[in-house]
Amino acid sequence: MQSEHPPATRIAYFEYLRTYATVGVVLLHASSLLLSKVYSHEVSPFWSEATVVSAYETAGRFAVNCFFMISGALLLDPSRRFRLGRQASRVAIPLVIWSGAYILANWFYARHDKPLVGGTVGEPNLHAPIELVRNFLSGGVAVHLWFVYVLLGIYLVVPLLRAVTNQPEPQRRSLLLYALGLWGVFQVGMTLGPRVWDGWPDIYSGLLPDFPMSYLGIFLLGFVLHTYRVPGGKPLYLAMVVIGFVWIVWQFWYEHHEPGRSTWSTDNLQPPIILLSAGVFLLAKTVMSPAAVTGPLVSLFSRLSFRIYLVHLLVLDAWRHLSPLSDFYWDHPVLAVPLVTVLTVLSSFAIAWLIEQIKPIRSYV
Numbered sequence: 001m002q003s004e005h006p007p008a009t010r011i012a013y014f015e016y017l018r019t020y021a022t023v024g025v026v027l028l029h030a031s032s033l034l035l036s037k038v039y040s041h042e043v044s045p046f047w048s049e050a051t052v053v054s055a056y057e058t059a060g061r062f063a064v065n066c067f068f069m070i071s072g073a074l075l076l077d078p079s080r081r082f083r084l085g086r087q088a089s090r091v092a093i094p095l096v097i098w099s100g101a102y103i104l105a106n107w108f109y110a111r112h113d114k115p116l117v118g119g120t121v122g123e124p125n126l127h128a129p130i131e132l133v134r135n136f137l138s139g140g141v142a143v144h145l146w147f148v149y150v151l152l153g154i155y156l157v158v159p160l161l162r163a164v165t166n167q168p169e170p171q172r173r174s175l176l177l178y179a180l181g182l183w184g185v186f187q188v189g190m191t192l193g194p195r196v197w198d199g200w201p202d203i204y205s206g207l208l209p210d211f212p213m214s215y216l217g218i219f220l221l222g223f224v225l226h227t228y229r230v231p232g233g234k235p236l237y238l239a240m241v242v243i244g245f246v247w248i249v250w251q252f253w254y255e256h257h258e259p260g261r262s263t264w265s266t267d268n269l270q271p272p273i274i275l276l277s278a279g280v281f282l283l284a285k286t287v288m289s290p291a292a293v294t295g296p297l298v299s300l301f302s303r304l305s306f307r308i309y310l311v312h313l314l315v316l317d318a319w320r321h322l323s324p325l326s327d328f329y330w331d332h333p334v335l336a337v338p339l340v341t342v343l344t345v346l347s348s349f350a351i352a353w354l355i356e357q358i359k360p361i362r363s364y365v
Contacts, residue, residue: 011226013288014070015302017281021063021070022305023345026312028060029144030341033320034333049334051253056337058248058276064147064268065277067309068215069222071151075158076165076223088155091306093364095148098310102142103132105314114321117313118143144313150215157216165223176224183217192271214269218277225281234286240279247272300353307352307365308345315351316344 034053075082103124106116110123119142120135140146164175193200251272267273294302301308319340320329329336356362 010294010299011074012292012294013284014073015294015298016288017066017070017284018302018305019298020280020284021066022301022308022312023341024060024063024066025144025309026060026316026344026348027337027341028057028063029313029316030320030337030344031057031060031333034330034337050256051249052334053337054252055245055249058245058252061248061268061273062277062280065218065273066281067147068151068154068218069225069277069281071154072219072222073226075155076161076220077227078162078166082158082162084155084159087158088152091148091151091155094307094310095145095152096136097365099136099141099145101311101314102145105317106141109317109321115317117317119145142313144309147309154216154219161220173228176220179220180217180224183220187214187217187269188271188274191267191269218269218274221278222281225278226285230282234283237279237282237286240275241283244272244274244276244279248276301349304349304352304356307355308348311351312344312348315347316340319343319347 031053035050035057074080075087102117102119103121103126106121107124107126108114109116116122120139121132121141124132126132135141140149164179165172167175268277319325325336325340325343329340355365
């Protein structure tokens with residue numbers, strides 16, 4: 001692999017990727033709640049309504065990993081300035097504010113006998129603020145906010161990682177490939193191995209935390225895929241997307257006909273989802289010219305993508321629980337998922353844009 005990207009202020013394919021990934025996250029969440037309903041029967045044929053809903057969800061599975069990869073590509077770039085305090089506050093303050101919004105939403109839903117937004121807070125007790133703070137510190141008060149907690153944790157490690165990416169070539173490439181190799185062996189290998197060989201050894205769990213694990217590997221992967229030319233070209237990257245997509249859909253259907261009913265196919269750090277995410281990332285990089293310029297709408301959507309991510313679950317739950325579409329959503333999932341996805345994306349974008357127009361709060365919400 002050879003380095004191929006000079007420093008750049010704005011990168012067109014990142015703006016498109018953020019846009020796709022934001023829509024993908026909404027599609028994922030619009031589909032996931034329905035999966036338990038459509039797979040409620042013990043045996044479903046592969047070509048069924050359940051598989052269509054699973055395919056919808058799979059189509060959004062690349063999104064979170066791509067968000068991490070974009071962050072890694074940008075924040076580890078030695079030509080870009082990184083200030084830990086400023087970067088952390090840009091995501092930590094909105095996390096606190098939107099967590100409060102989801103707590104209030106759950107309080108409202110509980111009073112009106114509506115399903116709550118999943119997270120660390122069930123039915124909130126507004127008279128017990130210490131308990132609410134404890135719940136906030138123990139994880140996202142809404143199911144999608146875990147992403148921000150992980151991102152904040154990675155930010156703490158970025159100054160150490162930048163010491164690696166500041167190295168001259170070829171030392172930098174060697175160190176990065178070594179780190180990714182460790183991550184690949186101990187993150188991907190330890191999960192895939194038991195699936196392909198019943199005799200796979202049970203590795204001592206105390207060993208694994210000493211290696212670069214979890215989303216830190218995805219973060220590094222984004223920098224490597226962006227910075228270096230990856231052999232193969234568009235046919236290979238497209239094949240990665242197709243194989244990853246089919247693998248996830250088939251695996252999900254297969255797991256729901258097994259007694260264990262594992263969630264291997266819905267874990268972002270498992271081989272098929274990593275394959276899908278890397279393929280989408282590389283395709284976007286390859287299709288877009290380095291000199292391309294995004295249109296104003298894509299640029300605006302990209303700039304608002306984090307705020308759209310934070311608000312979208314609040315909007316999505318309103319569409320599927322409080323709107324006239326509620327019964328339609330549950331009774332006709334094949335048609336309802338794309339419809340609710342479009343409505344949620346447009347509504348969330350409108351809210352994010354309106355907040356952007358209010359100067360005193362737009363830097364904090």
